[in-house]
Amino acid sequence: GAGVSQSPSNKVTEKGKDVELRCDPISGHTALYWYRQSLGQGLEFLIYFQGNSAPDKSGLPSDRFSAERTGGSVSTLTIQRTQQEDSAVYLCASSLYSWQGSYEQYFGPGTRLTVT
Amino acid sequence: GDSVTQMEGPVTLSEEAFLTINCTYTATGYPSLFWYVQYPGEGLQLLLKATKADDKGSNKGFEATYRKETTSFHLEKGSVQVSDSAVYFCALSLTQGGSEKLVFGKGTKLTVNP
Numbered sequence A: 001g002a003g004v005s006q007s008p009s010n011k012v013t014e015k016g017k018d019v020e021l022r023c024d025p026i027s028g029h030t031a032l033y034w035y036r037q038s039l040g041q042g043l044e045f046l047i048y049f050q051g052n053s054a055p056d057k058s059g060l061p062s063d064r065f066s067a068e069r070t071g072g073s074v075s076t077l078t079i080q081r082t083q084q085e086d087s088a089v090y091l092c093a094s095s096l097y098s099w100q101g102s103y104e105q106y107f108g109p110g111t112r113l114t115v116t
Numbered sequence B: 001g002d003s004v005t006q007m008e009g010p011v012t013l014s015e016e017a018f019l020t021i022n023c024t025y026t027a028t029g030y031p032s033l034f035w036y037v038q039y040p041g042e043g044l045q046l047l048l049k050a051t052k053a054d055d056k057g058s059n060k061g062f063e064a065t066y067r068k069e070t071t072s073f074h075l076e077k078g079s080v081q082v083s084d085s086a087v088y089f090c091a092l093s094l095t096q097g098g099s100e101k102l103v104f105g106k107g108t109k110l111t112v113n114p
Helices: none
Strands: A004-008 A012-014 A019-024 A033-036 A042-050 A064-070 A075-079 A088-095 A111-115 B001-008 B011-014 B019-021 B023-026 B030-038 B044-050 B056-059 B063-064 B074-078 B086-096 B098-106 B108-113
Touching: A004 A064, A004 A088, A012 A019, A019 A111, A019 B108, A033 A075, A042 A064, A042 A075, A042 B030, A042 B098, A075 A088, B001 B086, B001 B098, B011 B019, B023 B030, B023 B086, B030 B063, B044 B063
Parallel strands: A012 A111, B011 B108
Antiparallel strands: A004 A019, A019 A075, A033 A042, A033 A088, A064 A075, A088 A111, B001 B023, B019 B074, B030 B044, B030 B086, B044 B056, B056 B063, B063 B074, B086 B098, B086 B108
16 A cells, blocks of 8 residues: 655755645554654654644754644644754654554655755 | 664675674663664665564564663674665654654664675
C-alpha cells in the first residue's frame, strides 16, 4: 500500500517568508509525528498527534512553528517568518497507536527546506 | 533527560568484516528500543526493534539485544556487504502522559568497501 507522503520534496524560501509543509500519513494510522533532521542537531522530535487528543507540541522550537491535523489524517506544519536556522529536512511519520510505544513509525521521504 | 548515545562515525569496513555499532540510553521507565537505517537518497526505515529487556531484535543479518543492566542496545552483523552502507540511528520510544515520541542518537555513517 501507499506509504507516508510529503510535499513539497524541496522548498527554497527567503528569510522572513512563511512556509507550509504537508504530510499524508498511511491510511488507518492514528498517530502522526513531525521530526526535523539537521546537521547540527541530528533528528529532533517536533510534534505528535494521536486521534482527537490534544497534540504534544513540546518539541516545537519556537512560536513561529505550528502544526495542525485535519480530519485525523493530513497534517500541515507551518513555519512563520522563516530564519536561516530553520533550514533542515522535515520528516513526517505515522504509526498505529500503542500505549507502550512499541509500534513502528513509518517515515516519509521528507521535505528539504532551505532558507536563503 | 532521556537520551541516546551512539558511537560516532564514520565507520569504514571491508566487505565480510564484523560490525558493531554501540548504543547506550538513558531513560525513565522501560522504553522500546529501535535501530533505524537511512540508505543513500532514501528515507528512514526500521531495521529492528526490541520492546523489553533481554529481547533480541534481528533483521537482514543484523542483531541487537536489549540489555537493561548496561542500558545498551548494540547493533551487530557478522559479515557486512557493500549494500549495508548507510547511516544507522539508534532510538528509544518514550510514552509519557499519553504522548509518544522517538529520541534518536546522532547517527553512525557506515561505508563498506568491496
